[in-house]
Amino acid sequence: MRGANLLYSFYVAISAQSNKNYVRFPAIGDWGGSDYIIFPDGNTFTQEYGAASMDRLCGEKTCDFLLSLGDNFYTEGVKDIDDTRFHFTYELVYGKASEREVLKTLDFYQCLGNHDHRDNATAQVLYSNLMETTFKIPDLWYSFTIEKESFSFKMIMIDTMVMMNSRETHQLPGYPDRDYRAEQNAWLEEELANSDADYLIVSGHHPVYSVSTHGPTSALVETLQPLLEKYHVDAYLCGHDHNMQHWFHKRTHYFISGMGEIPNPTLRNMNHPLNPAEAFDYFTILKPIQEELLGILECFSRIFLIN
Numbered sequence: 001m002r003g004a005n006l007l008y009s010f011y012v013a014i015s016a017q018s019n020k021n022y023v024r025f026p027a028i029g030d031w032g033g034s035d036y037i038i039f040p041d042g043n044t045f046t047q048e049y050g051a052a053s054m055d056r057l058c059g060e061k062t063c064d065f066l067l068s069l070g071d072n073f074y075t076e077g078v079k080d081i082d083d084t085r086f087h088f089t090y091e092l093v094y095g096k097a098s099e100r101e102v103l104k105t106l107d108f109y110q111c112l113g114n115h116d117h118r119d120n121a122t123a124q125v126l127y128s129n130l131m132e133t134t135f136k137i138p139d140l141w142y143s144f145t146i147e148k149e150s151f152s153f154k155m156i157m158i159d160t161m162v163m164m165n166s167r168e169t170h171q172l173p174g175y176p177d178r179d180y181r182a183e184q185n186a187w188l189e190e191e192l193a194n195s196d197a198d199y200l201i202v203s204g205h206h207p208v209y210s211v212s213t214h215g216p217t218s219a220l221v222e223t224l225q226p227l228l229e230k231y232h233v234d235a236y237l238c239g240h241d242h243n244m245q246h247w248f249h250k251r252t253h254y255f256i257s258g259m260g261e262i263p264n265p266t267l268r269n270m271n272h273p274l275n276p277a278e279a280f281d282y283f284t285i286l287k288p289i290q291e292e293l294l295g296i297l298e299c300f301s302r303i304f305l306i307n
């Protein structure tokens with residue numbers, strides 16, 4: 001294991017960046033508030049710390065967007081587009097009802113995690129498409145491209161629950177007549193094959209590789225990793241394990257940023273045979289003493305240039 005201060009090393013590289021022609025976005029997973037009795041409104045102190053950090057970060061240095069890595073609403077997802085969790089867990093903390101002047105202006109691109117699929121996963125898509133909100137998830141899987149002066153940047157957002165054919169996805173509308181897994185896999189390969197972007201990123205909820213509680217995801221090692229390698233994807237970003245991890249394996253960066261709610265230092269799958277043999281970075285905290293360290297991966301194009 002190499003040094004743990006991954007966030008600071010990113011930060012230093014950003015400070016040295018004099019060319020403003022970059023893509024910058026904080027990436028945070030597993031931030032989904034709480035439906036526990038001690039947080040009756042559905043948002044938490046940890047969320048507030050994370051939101052304040054992103055607001056300050058994006059205020060000091062322009063951000064292009066915010067990226068969510070899934071598990072948006074603990075513990076059971078949302079019921080429908082009128083669910084009050086949209087207001088208390090999202091809008092009040094990050095969105096239009098927030099007092100954070102920078103954060104509330106930025107589109108927050110979402111993907112769905114296992115907790116989002118427990119109830120009505122497509123309600124999050126409907127909310128995004130029907131309401132006036134920065135909560136952006138136009139479909140279960142989608143992509144967007146940002147054109148800069150000297151390069152282009154493509155983000156492909158996938159639903160890893162669908163890729164894993166998880167039981168919860170069998171309650172999606174039209175299943176099994178509609179084969180969501182085959183449909184997404186075909187779409188993803190086409191998106192990757194047809195991309196001419198200078199920087200190509202894929203994001204989803206579950207890790208391909210992880211040393212922590214959930215460990216590597218065999219379905220993604222089998223299905224996703226070969227595509228990332230074949231199409232020279234620069235990075236795969238995910239959450240699900242509640243800490244920060246980084247590998248560089250077969251020319252792709254693998255990042256986990258899952259400390260949006262409850263940091264977890266577990267190294268249960270440190271020696272799992274599906275994990276790459278390369279060294280990795282690992283970072284976690286147990287107390288939010290310095291809020292700027294709280295679970296936010298700041299990403300920008302330059303990290304791919306310094307390797």
Ligand SMILES: [Zn+2]
Nearest residue numbers: 071113114240
């Ligand atoms: Zn999860």
